Amino acid sequence: MIKVSSRLAAVQGSVTLAIDAKAKAMKAEGIDVIGFGAGEPDFNTPAHICQAAKDALDQGKTRYTPAAGEPALRKAICAKLLRENGLEYQPEQIVVSNGAKHSLFNAFQALLEPGDEVLVPGPYWVSYPELIRMAGGVPVIVMGEPENGFKASVKQLRAAITPRTRVVLLNSPNNPNGYVYTRQELEGIAGLLEEYDLACVSDEIYEYLVYEGASHVSIASISPETKERTIVINGMSKAYAMTGWRIGYTASPAHLAKAMTNFQSHSTSNANSIAQYAAIAALRGPDLELRGMVCEFARRRERICQLIDETPGLSCVRPQGAFYVMMNISSLFGSGIDSRVVDSSTSFTELLLEHAKVAVVPGAGFGADAFVRLSYAVSMETIEEGFRRIRAFVEALT
Ligand code: PMP
Ligand code: GLU
Numbered sequence: 001m002i003k004v005s006s007r008l009a010a011v012q013g014s015v016t017l018a019i020d021a022k023a024k025a026m027k028a029e030g031i032d033v034i035g036f037g038a039g040e041p042d043f044n045t046p047a048h049i050c051q052a053a054k055d056a057l058d059q060g061k062t063r064y065t066p067a068a069g070e071p072a073l074r075k076a077i078c079a080k081l082l083r084e085n086g087l088e089y090q091p092e093q094i095v096v097s098n099g100a101k102h103s104l105f106n107a108f109q110a111l112l113e114p115g116d117e118v119l120v121p122g123p124y125w126v127s128y129p130e131l132i133r134m135a136g137g138v139p140v141i142v143m144g145e146p147e148n149g150f151k152a153s154v155k156q157l158r159a160a161i162t163p164r165t166r167v168v169l170l171n172s173p174n175n176p177n178g179y180v181y182t183r184q185e186l187e188g189i190a191g192l193l194e195e196y197d198l199a200c201v202s203d204e205i206y207e208y209l210v211y212e213g214a215s216h217v218s219i220a221s222i223s224p225e226t227k228e229r230t231i232v233i234n235g236m237s238k239a240y241a242m243t244g245w246r247i248g249y250t251a252s253p254a255h256l257a258k259a260m261t262n263f264q265s266h267s268t269s270n271a272n273s274i275a276q277y278a279a280i281a282a283l284r285g286p287d288l289e290l291r292g293m294v295c296e297f298a299r300r301r302e303r304i305c306q307l308i309d310e311t312p313g314l315s316c317v318r319p320q321g322a323f324y325v326m327m328n329i330s331s332l333f334g335s336g337i338d339s340r341v342v343d344s345s346t347s348f349t350e351l352l353l354e355h356a357k358v359a360v361v362p363g364a365g366f367g368a369d370a371f372v373r374l375s376y377a378v379s380m381e382t383i384e385e386g387f388r389r390i391r392a393f394v395e396a397l398t
Contacts, residue, residue, distance in 0.1 A: 143156075
């Protein structure tokens, strides 16, 4: 058998995508499965965005674009960053890629030397450690405290800094814990960046999905010095229900954008041209549907937290943003069903899927084995039915 390189053999598959694929495959087989797995808006891409893609096709916009993206899209991204985040960038500072995940990949490739450490606040989104390792870096997990909504504090981050630390990764609003850093907290982190001469990768993909008065601040807007140290990551997937279109982008100092563009020019070239035209329409168009989605997510968040609190043995910290909730299952550890024991997030997830046909993501993938993650980017009916099943499952554990 031909051997896989050690570089690739060391990479674990994405647990979020694996669960999603499993739930979708079960559904396709006619099994009535409830999926709280992948974080994917259940809404359709707004019609005016789809129309822009159809127009682009009809107009023959089917050729290569510059590797860093259509100039009109990079301009629209600059306008958005100024309007929404108070950030002034020029088009040559923007690199459009195949989703924010690809933008993160490029960012770590641009920043890291072998052995460089990246502070990763945990519980963390599954892909971060692998993306860092793929670039030769070392993820250093800084676990937030439940009392602080799982936000890593400046004090905790400071304590994890070593002479090899090069980057602080931020993801606010956060996946999986739904916390949102305040401006004041970001000012503290920006101070650390200055003090230790660190870069920041700031994943802001959930920026619009905030609830109960929380508001999103980009760390790059704290000061011009902070902006010079930061690669902002964002994309279309979550805000515009465009997960399948695969458009993400970075905004960064020009020399980093140039390096990422060169790298991308030899690996994937430009992101899909039709999807880029759709993204222009998304950024320039009306945001009525986006507002509607946020209102609906807020309602579902309310209900899902209530259902968790009402179910004996389960609890959660209320998320302020994104569309996930981490459900604490640790009080069920040691109980079991059919002579199988719940002793980890993975065994809970397997038994729940088998017995109740409900898919959730084991917290182990996020470095938090006492939890499973539920996405509430699903309909209210799905939430109600899902919890009817979860409650029955939990009650059947002995
Ligand atoms: N960052 C975070 C925190 C995410 O949850 C996701 C979800 N896939 C991404 C980045 C990547 O999004 P996409 O590649 O679809 O743009
Ligand atoms: N980001 C989403 C999630 O965490 C989508 C799946 C993925 O890309 O990991 O579920």
